[in-house]
Amino acid sequence: MAEAIACDICIIGAGSGGLSVAAGAAQLGRKVVLIEKHLMGGDCLNTGCVPSKSLLAAAKAAQTIRTAGRFGVNGHEPEIDFAKVHDHVHGVIAAIAPVDSVERFEGLGVHVIQAAARFVDGGTVMTDKGHRITARWFVIATGSRAAAPPIPGLDAVPYLTNESVFERKSAPGHLVVIGGGPIGLEMAQAHRRLGAKVTVLERGTIMPKDDPELVAVVRNALLGEGVEIVEGADIARVEPSGNGVAVVLRDAGGERRVEGTDLLVAAGRRPNVEGLNLEAAGVAFDGKGVKVDDRLRTSNPRVYAVGDIAGGPQFTHIAGYHAGIVIRNILFWVSPAKVDYTALPWVTYTDPELAHVGLTEAQAREKYGDVTVVRWHLHENDRAQAERDIHGFAKVVLRRKGAILGASIVGPHAGELIQPWALAISNGLKIKAFTNMIAPYPTLGEVNKRAAGAFYTPSLFSDRTRKFVDLLARFR
Numbered sequence: 001m002a003e004a005i006a007c008d009i010c011i012i013g014a015g016s017g018g019l020s021v022a023a024g025a026a027q028l029g030r031k032v033v034l035i036e037k038h039l040m041g042g043d044c045l046n047t048g049c050v051p052s053k054s055l056l057a058a059a060k061a062a063q064t065i066r067t068a069g070r071f072g073v074n075g076h077e078p079e080i081d082f083a084k085v086h087d088h089v090h091g092v093i094a095a096i097a098p099v100d101s102v103e104r105f106e107g108l109g110v111h112v113i114q115a116a117a118r119f120v121d122g123g124t125v126m127t128d129k130g131h132r133i134t135a136r137w138f139v140i141a142t143g144s145r146a147a148a149p150p151i152p153g154l155d156a157v158p159y160l161t162n163e164s165v166f167e168r169k170s171a172p173g174h175l176v177v178i179g180g181g182p183i184g185l186e187m188a189q190a191h192r193r194l195g196a197k198v199t200v201l202e203r204g205t206i207m208p209k210d211d212p213e214l215v216a217v218v219r220n221a222l223l224g225e226g227v228e229i230v231e232g233a234d235i236a237r238v239e240p241s242g243n244g245v246a247v248v249l250r251d252a253g254g255e256r257r258v259e260g261t262d263l264l265v266a267a268g269r270r271p272n273v274e275g276l277n278l279e280a281a282g283v284a285f286d287g288k289g290v291k292v293d294d295r296l297r298t299s300n301p302r303v304y305a306v307g308d309i310a311g312g313p314q315f316t317h318i319a320g321y322h323a324g325i326v327i328r329n330i331l332f333w334v335s336p337a338k339v340d341y342t343a344l345p346w347v348t349y350t351d352p353e354l355a356h357v358g359l360t361e362a363q364a365r366e367k368y369g370d371v372t373v374v375r376w377h378l379h380e381n382d383r384a385q386a387e388r389d390i391h392g393f394a395k396v397v398l399r400r401k402g403a404i405l406g407a408s409i410v411g412p413h414a415g416e417l418i419q420p421w422a423l424a425i426s427n428g429l430k431i432k433a434f435t436n437m438i439a440p441y442p443t444l445g446e447v448n449k450r451a452a453g454a455f456y457t458p459s460l461f462s463d464r465t466r467k468f469v470d471l472l473a474r475f476r
Contacts, residue, residue, distance in 0.1 A: 005132065006135070008030040008135065010033045010035070011032065011138075013140065014035075014112075017141040018307075033135065034110050035117040047163045051166040055089055059193035060193070080195050082195075090166075113129070117276070118280075122281045140298070141305070141306050142272040144272060144289070151238055157238055157263065159263040161265055174244070175199075176199050176245065176263050177201065181266065181268075188227050199227075200222075201258065207348060214356075217392055218354050233249055273290065283299055283300050283303050306325075313341065343357055344358075345418055345419070347415035347418070352389075355414035356406070358425045359406035373397055374451050376394050378412075394447045396421070435456065
């Protein structure tokens, strides 16, 4: 017979969003059941953010050795042991894993069930190990996975995704990457720095969600390191080529073959809805995921969805943000919360990094028409000069009276430098808050204060201001 369990909240999926809901609810005294059919920590820990940034760190170490000659240090081509790089990546995963482990969550009072789950009706979930769970509320947090684009021949060749690329213990000879988004470009640069030849194929332009002015800096950096980037790539088919693979492109001259030893597909994600039997629960969904309102409720008011499965922005920090919204709406229902992406930041962790929050220039002009754009370049920053890393700039989009609409930064540590702008937009601060700030010298963070100051430069040093200063001088 099925084991019957009654609880306050049943969560399906132990990725970032599900774990955050479980930890929060359990520590607030609720009875929580957490169901995970695969690995605790989900995509972020096991096949996403953590391993990718670990691989990038190894690649940056190699590049630092390679380019150390610019400092008068003996720079040379590093010897790379890819098996040890693999061990480093998995060592980082192992170091973080206890935070997401079954043992930790059971210690918080969460009942963790390692099984597959499916709804049998709007208030009941069954697992494939014989558990029957009834709950007052359910949270779907099953995430997403790499999508296979409809390319002829793709199903007939072996290819890598983010779920398998970190298992390699040897470097590819020539890695062909389909997809010029953040995952594709990060993995392209990492593998290039670790010794592989790399070609990126993108049917449009790379990083299409980011400001093209800043994307150009990233593109030039990757090209300078030897990554081949083919934009506007029209892929006709994929086929085996010896012990490797060939991607056949259509162009004006007919067809062009791009041959490589390995293929990485990084061309989008698809929601993990299969097997959940959402129809039985009355939960509406489509190809983008579970349909939710601005409080993250599904068409069944007892069921919420968080993270990638909710069909919105696909970032780990969004899953954590969603968890807070759901906790508030379920447990603090007298003060409900709605999602607000006005100050949503995101970062692509190439070198240079590209970070953004708020509206891009194009979005701001479309919404408001007349906007002001200010920039400050890293070659004017003394810390960047000292570290010989001067390629990049900060760009801020504002309304006339200094209201901050969005900010983008391309350069070293852009993901860190963007955070004051996220704070400012979240709290409705105007640009004057940055000019009032005292920035320590010499830091990269000065670029934010300098960009803010550039907003006032035209008026501060105008003829009108000069005449006012002259007038005041007469009375001294």
